[in-house]
Amino acid sequence: MIVLGIDGMDPVFLERHWNSLPNLNRLRQRGDFRRLATTIPPQSPVAWSTVSTGLDPGGHGIFDFIHRDPATRLPISSMAEVTAASTTLHIGPYLLPLSSGRVESLRAGRTFWQLLGDHGVPATVIRMPANFPPAECEQESLAGMGTPDLNGSFGTFTFFTNDPAERRTQISGGRIVRLHIESGSTVLHIHGPPNTLRADHATRDIAVQVHADPTAAAARFDMPEQQFVLRQGEWSDWQRADFRLIAGLKSVSGIFRIYLQQVHPYLRIYVSPVNVDPNDPALPLSTPKRFSRTLAAELGPFYTQGIAEETSAFRAGILSKPEFLVQSRKVLADSLRMFRYQLNRFSSGLLFYYFSSIDQNSHMLWGKYEADLLDIYRKVDGAVGEAMAQPNTELLILSDHGFAPFDRAVHLNTWLMQQGYLTLNNPSHMGDAEEFAHVNWEKTQAYALGLNGIYLNLYGRENGGVVSLADKQDLLDEISQKLLDFRDPVNGEHVIDKIYFADKVYRGRNLKNAPDIIVGFRRGYRASWQTALGAVPAAAIEDNTQAWIGDHCMAADEVPGVLLSNRKFQVGNPEMTDIAATILNEFGVPGTREMLGRMVF
Amino acid sequence: MDLFHTVVNAVLRAFVALFSWAPPSVGLTIISASAGMGMLWVFRRTSDQARIRRVKKKVYAHLLEMRVYSDEPALTWRAQRSLLKVNVQYLLLTLPPCLFLAVPVAVLLIHVEAFYGRAPLELARPALVTAAFDSGPEGPAPELTIPPQFDISAPPVRVLSEHQVSWRVLPRAPFSGELTFAINGRKVTKRVVAGRGPAFVPGRRVRSVWASFWYPDEPHISAPGIEWIEVSYPGAVISVFGWQIPWLAWFVIVSMLSALLLKKRFGVTL
Amino acid sequence: MFGPSIKLNKDLWERVKRCASAAGYSSPEEFVEHVLERELAKVEGAASDEEIVKKLQGLGYID
């Protein structure tokens, strides 16, 4: 059985383009096609965790990309938690860990491939989102969305330039570094990981010498162990670098690519986030541990970062749309290369393979660049065709959600403030300061964080919370009603379709990190970037002016996913939870008692 | 210098050709083993064997001393000090053979590097050809004439700060021959090898006669103005019992082992 | 140290100890060993004549 997880594949888009997607179309005609009800909220980590475990978010405990720590109300990643070593030894500038630090997945529940493994069914699970660190088992798995780059972020690129027009230094998802060029030569300092073995956590850098020749519109890059030449507009191959933590003893290996955007008049060089080297992984990338090394030996280096498409650089205007497309096609090509390799060696059991490209490209192209997006769909359709060519194989294709335009960004915290639920220390402090920098918690009853969540400032849960448990339900009802009544001042339309209460919509009771109110935006609306990280800008709602024009973090009904198979479905309205149950059933493996889904065939 | 190197090279080439039927590890193993024996012989001839034997006995004695007098910690420390002292003596005694061996071993290693340390350029993979000059390069880059098996896939990049010019070439088909540079009206050639290894892969070609000791694979350049020309070959690894290791590591392992195994037969104390 | 050991009853042991010290043995063990050796010598065979004599070769005081 092959299961293809195609993030963000939209049913409506498919229906519009059946003719251009011959393989998917054939599958629909010979097998079956349904819309797949997505999770609440319809976000990838949430939905794919449900796919993995067969549990609803209340069961697996992941409700968003990010949630807050009730003690500090600061945003933290929902997918994995990194604990530093608790016991350390100081020797000079070094800090040697005596106990090992841990990287832990926050997802609860056993995954379907672990259950298959318990019953001796081999499975290969490639890049399942929210599977970092990979669930412990003997099965072959490669971590997916949620895998950080070597700096521990979800992807921090570096942009080097001497262009005086570029004045920014820090942007979302990247760093901008000023270059000083002397007779054509300069040095790029690429940051390695913060050195946790040093007391000051100074980052280890590697230096890449650049010799640009304006007349040739090309540059030579000198790395410690090799040299290469790039022409303007060319991407380099993967470059490997060792970041030495303690000279001669401990080093961390990373891989990155360099894009020579421009030589003249200004040198503009884009350096991708430093990915964990699959050949010598500094973080747990796969089960068994050597699997990533085997893959690297067979395929050469590949993207290991959870989300590899450079949307941040595109959003920041550093990469143009064509440049973004070139890069995202490189990611797809990388993915397809591994897909073919897995397909070739697949013989029995289960192969799960995940494609991120449609989702990432839809975010940047949705509704505006239909042809470009269709091109990506076509490539994925080609991969589907290759999977269909496997004999005697049951094929299941699913997406975790569909897509919708993202026209208007809602600053929920600003709205909460306007409604009197959130108070600032000083009203003049409104703006983009993140992490609730100026919020007066003594006078705040509710705050928003993440892409769909509102939390009460609850006594006994939040540190210094003010809402008593007795008032909780009344307050929730009151805010919900106001949210449902919230209209866009520009067109007078409802902004929010649905309101969900965690303790009502989920059957699972693992609600520690769940927001108190889950906001189901109407199509076209989404929580703003600022909201996600706890900022309070001036207006409650504004136009989305960014390159990120498509999204799905809305009411679940607005953005269903798809389910396709070469077999007929017996269930009319399949849901996310059904996937795990169906896979287990196909191999005759019993699920756990907590699992919710039904068999779709 | 050129002549000397040519002779050494020819001998090695003939030797490697003898074992062309076998995987490269076989030839290398034989070279390493014979080098080990040769070095053993030199070691015996150039070291004071009697003193080495005496000093080594002292080393053992002071090791045993710590156990003989384990009831007296003060003596343990004294034995440690004595041990360090005799070790230094031992190292000093091995110094003369090391000095005698340094030059011949260096010559051998530099030559062997061309066979086992470098791989030919991979097809369809860009590689750099870099030329270094005394000054400049002012004005346009010198002209590089390439055989039809190659493409130049990027314009020559002039690195003014280092007086270098780099060309990016793309081998299309297996090739072993010369690249030709037109520099100041003189033609300078550089051998280049592309395809599958193992093969004799000449590294840098230099003008300085003195430096050509370290870069012996091609005769030194006679044209003025140019310092050296280098092709960026990928490094080769040797496959031994499925292990991919650098050739030098294997060389060291085999030569040491052969020396250790044969030292009794040669009557040498190491 | 880890050789075989033989158990004696307490009374016998006391007698052995008394007797050993009276006779001038350095320890009761020496006494017991001596008694056993003497008895064994009566039963056990000896090595060949030639071998025994050869072992004496070179002793300066005799020839």
Next chain:
Amino acid sequence: MMTRRAGFIFMAAACFARLACDLFFHYRSSPVAFAYIGPGAGFAFLGSFLAVIGGLALGLISVLTWPFRLIWRTLKGRQGYKNAKIRKLIFLGLDGLDPGLVERFLGEGKLPNFNRLRETGGFRRLRTTFPALSPVAWSTFATGVNPARHNMFDFLNRNLRTYLPELSSARVRGPRRILKLGKYRFPLSRPVVEIRRKSRTFWQILGEHQISSTVLRVPITFPPEKFHGRMLSAMCTPDLLGTQGTFALFTTVRTHGSMESGNEYLLAPCSDGYTGKIPGPQNSMLENGGDLAIAFRLNVSTHPAILEIGGERHPLPEGEYTPWISLRFAAPLGVKVHGIARFLLTRSEEGPRLYVTPINIDPEHPALPISHPTFYATYLAKLLGEYSTLGMAEDTWALNEGAIDEAAFLDQAYLTYQEREGMFFSALDHTRRGVVACVFDTTDRVQHMFFRHLDRGGPYAKTIEDLYRRADELVGKTLQYVDENTVLFVLSDHGFASFERGVNLNTWLRDNGYLFLKEGAAGEGEYLRGIDWRLTKAYTFGLAGIYINQKGRESEGIVDRREAAALKRELAAKLSGLRDPERMRIGIRKAWPSDALYSGPYLDAAPDVVIGYENGYRASWDAAVGKVSAEVFEDNRKAWSGDHCIDPHLVPGVLFSNRKIAAENPGIEDMAPTALELFGVPIPPYMEGRPVLRPKPSPVPSEVTV
């Protein structure tokens, strides 16, 4: 041990590999670096890495375990040096140093260091044991008891079943279990080596109190016992052939009919010299395997001559000993037996003569345990070079037989002396507290062989004087290690006398109707062969005395117990004052029944009548090996011309100390209790000696009377 060594090697190899790889990866671009990591330097690295890492590990282990050992010791209630009156006790044993000669040379002012000791400390004659023999006396030194309590009465012991003599001090038996596979025999257990000296040594008792001793070449220490300290075995340690020393003489023409303690072999001529084979130990790995041997080639055409052996070439200057040459006898299946020998070309032209010393056990790879701990012998060899390990290292027989001359014998003796000196001073160097006891035999051996030259003129007239001067120098050097917390004893186990006439008591016994030969037997049979045991009442062999053929003890005994007691007295009385008719002198001063001299559990093993010969007499060579020769008295014609196995009252030893000696008439049995007392260890009741540095409670008669 093996696994630990393997561990070091592995660790070192790993470190080296790591280093090599690091160098390689770091300096790959720089060809100059290639030269550094060539195996030439590798050798040096590997060797010193091994040693340094090994050393550090050992040091670390020692440091880490120190507190545990301390706790263990405290728990076991061992007081260590707490009650010690001194820090260091040195016994410098000079075997056979004669008080008469010492006094004479002292008087002549030739022994300044002895004189210093005498003036500032004390000098006494030291009572020796009955008989006055080194194995007996040094055993008493070690144990503090009379011979009937330590079981050493002579070099030889008789087997009560077969009447055959055995070595009295040690018994070596082959491995108990042997696996036979085809023609090969694999020993499954080690050969059993057993010491037959009984009782307990003072260093064992000190060791139980955590006071450590270094015991170097004190006789009757083979096989070595386990104790808290270090020991190198001495007298009665065999050579590699299992004998007490068998030399080999290689000649071109057979010159000796037969030799007592050596073998003569013919050299086979070859193109540029001669070849020969040195016979080694028996090949015990093959059934009827014969002897192992090592071939050598002797090239006398060069100057100096060259000896090629074991793949090595050694120069062989005429009349000069080679250093110890290692002889590796290869048994099947890669087993090697290691020995060492010195070679001496006594004549290079007109038929060369090559003398080979007895093949000593190689101390670097001891085939039998010759030290405690076993690696102590190895340690000394590595530190100071190879040394002789044979019990009686000086080849007196080679001189007796004329295989070497006086000069060569002296060379050999003093080479051994130097080796011993090296060990002794190294031990002193390494001893902060505890005991160092070392015995030098050279004094004994040289006197044995050169007594005939004493006061006779000729080239060797001054040899013995020179010997005493050297001993004095040794004392001088030793005094440098003596401080106020150190007690030094310089002692000898007996004195010396000249040996001119041999007495064959077997002949006397025969003549007096106590011993009968079998019909037709000539009495020339060695080791009591030819004696008619059904009639014989008494016999002798060895040097000490007469044995009664006692019923119920000897297998064919005829004298019953009561009768035996009377017979002993009868013989003692008859022999006391026995005259040498030829010289018109008394030959035997006095004889004692054993029970008059000894008391202790091993009395039965003692000679029943102990003989006290007069000055100039001794048991004859024939009597010592149990022959019945024609005459009772005969001349001693051997180079072995001095001896001490006479009436012990005539040959006391010496005792010098840096402290005042309180005892008026100290005996050698007093040394062990003295050592215990100085370290505050209680003296066990069975010990008979009394500490000499404090007054004795009661005087002991100076001569034993019946």
